[in-house]
Amino acid sequence: MRALLLFLAWLAAANLAHADTLAVVNAHIYTMGKAGEIKNGTIVVANGRITAVGTNVAVPKNARIIDAKGAPVTPGIFVAGTNLGSVEVDLETSANDGATSSATISAAFDVAHGIDPNATTLPRARAGGVTHALVTPGYAGGDGRELLFAGRAALVALDASRPPVVRARAAMMLELGEGGAARAGGARGSSIEALKADLDDVRWYARNRGRYNTGASRELRLSNADLAALLPVVQKRMPLIVRVHRAADITAILAFAKQQGLRIVLSGAEEGWMVAREIAAARVPVILGANDNLPGSFETLGATMENAARLHAAGVTIAFSNGEDGHRIREVRYDAGNAVAQGLPYGAALAAITINPARIFGMAGTAGSLERGKQANLVVWSGDPLEPMTQAQTVIIAGREQPLTSRAEDLARRYKDLTGPLPQAYKQ
Amino acid sequence: MKRLLALTVCALVLSACATAPEPAAGKVDPKNPFPSTYLALPGQPTALVGATILTGTGDKIENGTVLFKDGKVEAVGAGLAVPAGYATVDAKGKWITPGIIDVHSHLGVYASPGVTAHSDGNEATDPNTAEVWAEHSVWPQDEGFNSARRGGVTTLQILPGSANLFGGRSVTLKNVPARTMQAMKFPGAPYGLKMACGENPKRVYGGKQRAPSTRMGNVAGYRAAWIKADQYAKKLKAAEKGDGAPPDRDLELETLAGVLNGEILVQNHCYRADEMAIMIDIAKEFGYKITAFHHASEAYKIADMLAKQGICSATWAGWWGFKLEAYDGIEENAALLEKAGACVVIHSDDANLTQRLNQESAAAIAAGRRLGIDIPEATAIKWITANAAKMLGIADKTGTLEAGKMADVVIWSANPFSVYAKAERVYVDGGLAYDRADPKRQPKSDFMLGQPEGGN
Structure with a gap:
């Protein structure tokens, strides 16, 4: 308001x-x-x-x-993956609606409900030239929580005169690799099996809603809400964004998606360049961070700043995310510039922050x-x-x-001149 | 080169050299039990010719030449003659800056990969761990050192984390590949003491149901520690004058006493302006100086006070909102501080961002211009060179391209404030530590051997 x-x-x-x-x-x-x-x-x-x-x-x-x-x-600028608007202050749980640790809600988690139209991150993003974004849920702690899905992402437009969410439930988020393994007993061998079991349950649920509702259900791991939320995923109506990093994990999820008939988008994919041809052949788009070049974990040892350039050269459609940091979303265009410095053609870099994310998420008619x-x-x-x-x-x-104003700019103007008879609080 | 360094060892190795005689061979200097064994990489007399040079002294020289020899800058200027026997590097169309200095790094103490086994940056077992030294956690095989060097970083201050009121000693390193921490240790750089304000200590210890759990608890913790340190320092001083026995050695108090004696620089993690003002009063109460506030998201609110006190602010351009004390962080911070005449440094606190301190500075320049504060590039480069050196107490050694300074030099492919600029060559003490065009000058850590060859 x-x-x-x-x-x-x-x-x-x-x-x-x-x-x-x-x-x-x-x-x-x-x-x-x-x-x-x-x-x-x-x-x-x-x-x-x-x-x-x-x-x-x-x-x-x-x-x-x-x-x-x-x-x-x-x-x-269209950013394919951010927590913009759902997290006002990361460390304050009361001001952070970017993830849930609920024991019964995972896939059903709908980040759109937590996107605050008055979030101070939105004007700051807008003043930085960001007009659209896919807001993706993350994972909250939740000790021992063995639920694989993060929940449903939302598309936002930053028109100051309209509510930001233009399409809720635009994609489903799932993390595999080390993170997924941690949510499935600690090893990769169980995470993809757990995923398969969950999707099997969703299909059974789709066919047996009547039995489910009368309590004559087989044992299902997920809650009713989660099962219902996953229906459009198994029906290929909703893209499943799979956050995955290691080359072997990428190969595995490509095969799994093909076998299961899922429409997937890869996210992260630091070692994507190692299997770029497979990704291109599967026609699976990749959302990535342009500057993720550190061997920050045992699944990103092959990370390189040339990942974007190499994926593009192999024919993969790429889009840039800003991790989960909506506060710094305006920097995504600099990230694209860094990708250019590392060999990505200029037009491809611009596409990765404009038309590609729009196409990937069905917004090409608008943005x-x-x-x-x-x-x-x-x-x-x-x-x-x-x-x-x-x-x-x-x-x-x-x-x-x-308007290109923001709270940050208000602060800067208030403190530009520290002299004057009255405290800064009187400066509007 | 080795000889040169050996000759200047007293001048270089110990800040305490002025007061303590160099220990005899084989003896351990009690104030420097882990001495630097740093040796510069082999170099040759070199002339970098034809570049746009940002000297770090506030000057911009077009079509300039940098001459260095024996690890030291000899001359910088336009139209310098290249002496015979110098290796000439054609730097036409390139830009040259002093080596980049990151004053806030956790490389080595939170090494890549970021696994539990590498979590060596926070001794979060007591709010006062002034007794720990970051250098004892530094793993020289952190590949992050190599990534940082590719971004032009030649000097780093490695700090303990901010869980504690007193996190321990920092160490300043030369960014060269080495087998040991000592072989990276910046000769003659003073130690720093990491202190932390605000949310982190009170969250960590409040969460453990012990003090501090509030900001007032934080302040009580600092003051109680300084009272003890003051007594310890006084006893030490008296004993030196033959008045009584020295107190029992106490690692914690030795570090704090080092601050009170002016040998150790206070590097104070602090976000909020009002807390900085309280820290300044605590420093006055106990007679020490705060060298810098780190992160300093709200420094712009008290830019006048910081300028007057001569305290540097090390900050980002784009980081804010990750916690409440960073909620008022703005991109204009650096420009507002510069305008007020305060010392500004752009830092990383991040193994990724350290590779792009030049770009972070560019965003800070742009924010200033948006607000009508036009900071020239020749001034802004100081944020990551000269001012950073000043903050680490090494401004007499590095941070600018001036005759006699260490030849820590970066050749950039373009204006370093452009996103397209890449560090093409990085010299540390005149030795070629990195060359983007020569795979033989692209060091790789032991850890990365036999791993996927991502490159870059």
Whole structure:
């Protein structure tokens, strides 16, 4: 509500209409669509949608002009994996809705319920040019909790005038490898068997709802809520994001998914480059951290900053996540820049934070590229969007120009000048 | 090179050299029982020619040359003649900076892989463990040292963790591959004492149903320890003057007394501005100096006070919100401190981020510009070089490219504040420690032998 009020106040101050007609002119446009890169183009936005993109574009008379002055314009940054909005303060359980340690809710955990529209992370992300994200649940402690699934992820758009969640239950999260093993008795040999047993149970449950409801059920490991939540996964209607790191674990889950008929997306995959051709052949996309190069565990000994470049070269669709740190989500574009420095083509790096995640999660009709007929989600940058020195100048989401204020900026302004007769608290 | 180092051993090895004579051969110096055995990598007289140089002194030199010989910088400037016999490196189009210094690292004490067996950074068994020394936990085979060097890092302060009010001594290392910690130990660097404010100590010990469980408990803990240390230091001093017997050796009190004597630098983990102000008063009460606040998320709120006190703030650009005391962390912190004339350092506290301190600084510059504070690149580079050296008490030795300083030098492929810049060559004391173009100069830890060859 506070964000909405702020936005309305800002709208009034800026004297802008809601369904503005806008024209971004003199723009170096990275369309991320068929038109590719347009060196000096115009984007026209009306009723929330892009009505024209190109060099010879008529600008409507009523359009408000945003002059990019030759600066890059890209689709809004789309981050495939973050805890943005669900975690205000990591270490405060009361301000952290990113994971559950419930003994009966795992797959059914729906992170969307914990995404706070007034989270201070959202304006900070928006001011950094992030317009869309997949908010993924993590795992909370829970000693001895032997439940494999983290729960259901949600798609958010950061339009300050709308609630952030645009689609709840967009994907199911599961961690295998060391983490999965720890949740299945401590070894890999039991985690994938436990997963198989769970999915078998879900299929039995799907066929025998009547018996289940009358109590004549066979013994099922998962709760009713979890079984129901997993139905769309076994029916291939919901992507299953599998967090996995070691090359052998990747190979194993690819085979398992094929055998089980699951639609999977890999996450993490630090050793993905070692089995890149298998991943490409399976047409499984990979969500990864561009800078994960440390042998931080015995399942990431092959980690390298060239992972993204090598996966892309092998034909794998990649998207960048920011781990689980929604507070630092604006840095994902720098991560993409680092991947470029390590050999990933520039266009592929931009795709990994725009159109690829949109495609992977069924949002390509809305976000991820600048094409006629699509919702207008774009950022005008001060320079190369992958550079830390570059700032988002203008952010447009669903055709609406967004406020770029944040609590952080309020703090910076309050303390910019430490002199004055009254304490800082009087500075608004 | 070996001879040169041997000749200068007193000047280099011990901060206490000025007060204590060099021990005779075979004798152990009680103040330095784990002496540095560091030897520079072999080098040759070298000229790096044609680069844009950020000297770390605030200057930017276009088309400049760096000359170094015998491990020391000889000259830096535009249009310098290259003396005969110097290996010339064409650095046209490249950028050169002093070696990057990370003042807050846990490499070696929380080594990769991060398994239980490598959890050696927090002696979380007592709120005061001033008696432990981080160097005794450092594992030189942590591959993270090599990753850090690929990011241009030539010097690191390895700190104990922040579970305790007094976490123990830090150690400053030269980032060279070595078989032993001693062979990495920065000659002549003073020790630091890690102290921690706020949430961590009270959470760790409050969780164990013992003090401290509150911030006021934290402060009582510091003060009680300093009272004991003060008495110990006074007895030591009196005994030196022949007035009574020295107190029984006590490792904990020796470290605290070292702070009171000015030999050991206080490196104080502290997020909130109001807590920093309390720590400053505690330092006044007991007569010691705080060298730096680490993390210092709210330093910008008291930038004037920190400037006046001459206390450095080591911070990030982008880290905030992971706990409540970091909730007000803002990207503009460094720029606001710089504007107030305070000493700013950008640090990592992270084996991943340490590889990109240049980029973290770039984000901090950008945040400043957004707020209308324009920090030149030539100034910002100090955040990870000269100011960092000052914070570690080694500013007379490294941190800038000036004649006589250690030849700790990085050649970057581009402006180091660009995301595309890569450290192409890293020299430590004039020795080529890393060369991106030469696999023979890309060290790998023992641990990584026979493991998947990820590279980079």
